[in-house]
Amino acid sequence: MASTTPAAEMELQPVNAVAAAAASERAKWLLSSPNPPSPWRQVYNSMRESVLPGIKSGQQPRRNKLLVFLEGLFPILKWGRNYKATKFKKDLLAGLTLASLCIPQSIGYANLAKLDPQYGLYASVVPPLIYALMGSSRELAVGPVAVVSLLLSAMVSKLVDPAADPALYRRIIFTVTFFTGAFQAMFGVFRFGFLIDFLSHAAIVGFMGGAAIVIGLQQLKGLLGISHFTSKTDVISVSSAVIEALRHQWYPLNFVLGCSFLIFILGCRFIGRRYKKVFWLPAMVFWLPAMAPLFSVMLSTLIVYLTEADKRGVKIVKHLRAGLNPTSLHQLDFGAQHVGGAAKIGLICALIALTEAIAVGRSFASIKGYHLDGNKEMVGIGCMNIVGSLTSCYATTGSFSRTAVNFSAGCESVVSNIVMSITVLIALLFLTRLLYYTPLAILASIILSALPGLIDINAAYNIWKVDKLDFIVSLAAFFGVLFGSIEIGLLVAVGISFGKIILLSIKPSTEVLGRLPGTDIFCSVNQFPVATKIPGIIIIRINSGTLCFANANFIRERILKWLSDENEINGSNKAGIRVMILDMTNVMNIDTTGIHAMEELHRELISRGIELAVANPTWQMITKMKAANLVEKMGAEWIFLCVGDAVEASLRLKMNMYSC
Numbered sequence: 001m002a003s004t005t006p007a008a009e010m011e012l013q014p015v016n017a018v019a020a021a022a023a024s025e026r027a028k029w030l031l032s033s034p035n036p037p038s039p040w041r042q043v044y045n046s047m048r049e050s051v052l053p054g055i056k057s058g059q060q061p062r063r064n065k066l067l068v069f070l071e072g073l074f075p076i077l078k079w080g081r082n083y084k085a086t087k088f089k090k091d092l093l094a095g096l097t098l099a100s101l102c103i104p105q106s107i108g109y110a111n112l113a114k115l116d117p118q119y120g121l122y123a124s125v126v127p128p129l130i131y132a133l134m135g136s137s138r139e140l141a142v143g144p145v146a147v148v149s150l151l152l153s154a155m156v157s158k159l160v161d162p163a164a165d166p167a168l169y170r171r172i173i174f175t176v177t178f179f180t181g182a183f184q185a186m187f188g189v190f191r192f193g194f195l196i197d198f199l200s201h202a203a204i205v206g207f208m209g210g211a212a213i214v215i216g217l218q219q220l221k222g223l224l225g226i227s228h229f230t231s232k233t234d235v236i237s238v239s240s241a242v243i244e245a246l247r248h249q250w251y252p253l254n255f256v257l258g259c260s261f262l263i264f265i266l267g268c269r270f271i272g273r274r275y276k277k278v279f280w281l282p283a284m285v286f287w288l289p290a291m292a293p294l295f296s297v298m299l300s301t302l303i304v305y306l307t308e309a310d311k312r313g314v315k316i317v318k319h320l321r322a323g324l325n326p327t328s329l330h331q332l333d334f335g336a337q338h339v340g341g342a343a344k345i346g347l348i349c350a351l352i353a354l355t356e357a358i359a360v361g362r363s364f365a366s367i368k369g370y371h372l373d374g375n376k377e378m379v380g381i382g383c384m385n386i387v388g389s390l391t392s393c394y395a396t397t398g399s400f401s402r403t404a405v406n407f408s409a410g411c412e413s414v415v416s417n418i419v420m421s422i423t424v425l426i427a428l429l430f431l432t433r434l435l436y437y438t439p440l441a442i443l444a445s446i447i448l449s450a451l452p453g454l455i456d457i458n459a460a461y462n463i464w465k466v467d468k469l470d471f472i473v474s475l476a477a478f479f480g481v482l483f484g485s486i487e488i489g490l491l492v493a494v495g496i497s498f499g500k501i502i503l504l505s506i507k508p509s510t511e512v513l514g515r516l517p518g519t520d521i522f523c524s525v526n527q528f529p530v531a532t533k534i535p536g537i538i539i540i541r542i543n544s545g546t547l548c549f550a551n552a553n554f555i556r557e558r559i560l561k562w563l564s565d566e567n568e569i570n571g572s573n574k575a576g577i578r579v580m581i582l583d584m585t586n587v588m589n590i591d592t593t594g595i596h597a598m599e600e601l602h603r604e605l606i607s608r609g610i611e612l613a614v615a616n617p618t619w620q621m622i623t624k625m626k627a628a629n630l631v632e633k634m635g636a637e638w639i640f641l642c643v644g645d646a647v648e649a650s651l652r653l654k655m656n657m658y659s660c
Helices: 006-031 039-051 062-073 076-082 085-112 117-122 126-134 146-156 166-189 193-198 201-218 220-224 235-248 252-274 282-307 339-368 374-389 400-408 415-430 440-454 457-466 468-483 486-506 552-570 592-607 619-627 630-634 643-659
Strands: 509-515 522-524 537-543 579-583 611-615
Touching: 006 619, 006 643, 062 076, 085 117, 085 146, 085 282, 085 400, 085 415, 085 440, 117 415, 126 374, 126 415, 146 166, 146 201, 146 339, 146 440, 146 486, 166 339, 166 374, 201 220, 201 235, 201 339, 201 440, 201 457, 201 468, 201 486, 220 235, 220 252, 220 440, 235 468, 252 282, 252 440, 282 440, 339 374, 339 400, 339 486, 400 440, 457 468, 468 486, 509 552, 522 643, 537 552, 537 643, 552 579, 552 592, 579 643, 592 611, 592 619, 592 630, 611 643, 619 630
Parallel strands: 537 579, 579 611
Antiparallel strands: 509 522, 509 537
16 A cells, blocks of 8 residues: 655644644543533423523522512413503404304313213313413413313223213312323423323324214214213224114204204305405404304204204203302312322323323414423413312313414404403303203214314325324324224324334444545435545444443444444455444433443454544533543543544554554
């Protein structure tokens, strides 16, 4: 192999000396970095940021800290200073529009949750008021939703039969709501927002689609006027119950009434979307789909009252208790018999409700151009459900359909939730007698009209195009809910998602890097074929967030295989690899098994006459390497701030070896 001339060596020596000194200085920065904060300090800082965001200890007087704490806990104290009458006009209109949609929906969702109708209205009074004080989304409209109502009825019914003991069933519902709020608030305080990400987008799409079909089938009970119906939620049991009912106990008048108003509601929605921009009265077109459910309830109630259809088989709401939300503190059941099941159901409801609320809130926040803090939302929604459990409310969250109506009505703040709450309260106080003759078929048709928005075929198709494994997760959730139960669908979807994560963690990819021509950029030679390998040096990048017990030995064996392959290509070991550089850019942390694997790799390479260099180790990684004396064993001169420094040092070593 050709060697450099003496003149060239004299020219290179000053340059190499300067470069070596600069690289050595950069390596000292890395090796002399302070220790990262302890895990307990990180937890404390995280909680402090949740409670007192933007405040450092000792920088502000106690009074200012208290004010910031209160503003962080109650955002209304901050934005309420600049609230104007012009905004209230829009919020008033949006709140009244919300109430017109909320009243019939709340009664219907209470029926879906197997509760008396007034409990749906209770859940639309207190929770929106609490969210208005503690929530940070301007558009999110909270209240009962179909998916959570189905979750409660499906899972709590396995603990207590609502038909046999409705009082105990109601107490368990309130207890589950308390646990739901407690878990949600805890997630926010400890900044555990990442937990809702375990329910991936693909899993939610499949779960929502399956739940929509199950909810739709269950509404056949009200649509057909069936008195006795199965408590199971799988499609086979529900379909069998419907077929059996059609033979004996269904009433055609319920079906005719429900289908007529279902067509009316869907038709109003179609007209509102189709002619929104060309209709000569845009406001009327907007109000048409929003007011259609309330108009359907009023008209159908009047028809039943005038024709006495309830005496001809039409099922009606009957008694609806009037008055303010009664306290339910004494009804919370923390007895040993049901507390475990209630806590489990509360955890599932907490995750599902948070996923829906934060997804909806962030979607509309991005349209308005502001950021929504997920952890603050969790605290607000959690407190909302805790207070709700004490005031006869069942679990509530942000509703997509009502939020869309709220946004379209031009809301400016959460004051629209306050207006809606007050309107529902007025209805509870003075209008309950008018709702006595409301047919159950109308409530079923209102719920059925909201279900198409839960089945997102376009999202499922996009998942199929982008990631086939994610599509399998979506299908698993869909068929699990459809043919099993809510729990089975969620468990299967989360299980497959975890399996995907574990598989990627156990067998992460490793890449051989090369230099792009004319640059100091090092990239994968497979992704960029123009990247050239450096003779005598192999650069390997580990694509894993952590080097731990699950993948350390696999990575070590993969690296040694790369080395063997390179030496086979280059021939004898004498003309083969002299330096191996590990690019640790993607490795965020390392445990003791990872340290041990690196020690074994270092010993193996040294026995083959190969030096091991580590480039760009993270803060946590370099700290643990120093604590385990791995830096001392490898030699501090083989720890580099970047791949470029490691390559230059390796080339100098190679040059010195050849000159000798």
